[in-house]
Amino acid sequence: MAGKGVTIREVAAHAGVSLGTASRVLSGNPATSPEARTRVSDAVVALGYRPNLQARSLRLTRTNAIGLLVSDVRNPFFADVAHAAEQAALGADYVTLLGNANENVDQQDRYIETFLNQRVDGVVLAPQGRGSGSLQALVDSGLPVVFVDRTVDGFDVPSVTTDSRSGMTEAVAHLAARGHHRIGFIGGPQAISTGRQRYDAFVETLPAHGLVVDDALITFGDFQEESGIRAAEQLLAAPTRPTALIAADNLMALGALAAIRSRGLRIGSDIEVVAFDDIEWLAHYDPPISVIAQDTDAVGRCAVELLMRVINGEEPESIVLTTRFIDRHG
Structure with a gap:
């Protein structure tokens, strides 16, 4: 297997490292071990990987803006999560570009492409379906990504769920x-x-x-x-x-x-x-x-905190929050 069709995900798998580690090695981030750099470099040679220069520029240029894509802006749950995320981002000196997927994969993909074109520093999103082409392209780009509320099988992305x-x-x-x-x-x-x-x-x-x-x-x-x-x-x-x-x-x-x-x-x-x-x-x-x-404030705030850690070169663990029943009958 060789050529420009090889993805960074395949490089990571061949090297036996996470997608985030492979992305940091390829972008020259110093927050990687010598062993990881050697394994990724060997995988690049073995697979004939050719980096996407446009995606690499996204990682090297800070805009202090993040993308936030919710599933349905009319849903009060996502409105509350978005508000908490926005406030947490402002506290970290980031502005938020908000998108509404409207529970629709095609609409999600349009926003993902826009976030990539706008060169945001990272994306928090509630993914639609089982993983679209644009979602795969977003993760493969090496741009910091955090899933919120939902996850997708096969995607090695930190998440905040309940x-x-x-x-x-x-x-x-x-x-x-x-x-x-x-x-x-x-x-x-x-x-x-x-x-x-x-x-x-x-x-x-x-x-x-x-x-x-x-x-x-x-x-x-x-x-x-x-x-x-x-x-x-x-x-x-x-x-x-x-x-x-x-x-x-x-x-x-x-x-x-x-x-x-x-x-x-x-x-x-x-x-x-x-x-x-x-x-x-x-x-x-x-x-x-x-x-x-669910604690919507914690969901939104934790998602942004995870994203900040990914942007800073860390590999945070996913967070699972608890739910509780509130009896209002009696």
Whole structure:
């Protein structure tokens, strides 16, 4: 294997080092060991790697700007994360260029290309799907990258995520203790890591409370409000509708609440609802909605702190924050 088609990821794999180490060696960053420099240099020769000069210039020129790409700017969770990230970046003397992927891979890719062209010093992003061509190009460029909220299999990138299981376990235990045997679930897209993790956490928790996994009580949306309406209508139209419902994000929960009320059902007495993400309007809903809460301030702040460490030549470990259940029923 040789030629300009060889990527920096292949060089890193051949040398037996991380992608970040390979990138720093190739950019001349002194924060590398002699052994790492030798292994990467040998891999470059063996594979015939030709560096992307444009990408190299990105690493050598500081702009004191970072790119921040959220999944949906209309989602209060991502708005709060973006605000926390922006404030943390300002505290580190960086300005933030904000992009909205709109839960769409093509829109994500347009922003990634723009960030590369604008020569930002690094990127924090919530990746879409299972990894697009532009996402691979971004990582291969050697530009410092941190994933936030979501991860993508096969990408060696530090991330800030949350543990869905802790809060989900508490939520299911709460509903089971209140006598709910038919708990409906509106999951997110299974192509997205958070969608898969929240679904897995739900189905793996049920047996501990003597509950079976019933496919008739499970449906999926796309983390947006309209899909929450459709999913809830499907569940509520079933011959034996659920007596409780967990929605895997706040926008789908909002849609589910609208569908429930359109049928004349009473929240809390006819059906109990739990939403993933503690957003302000859920606490002020009538009646207030119980939630599985994430610390959005910590998510955004930690993502920028990780990115600053990558920019400075470090290889930080990923961070997993906890979730917790907040009971607002009683």
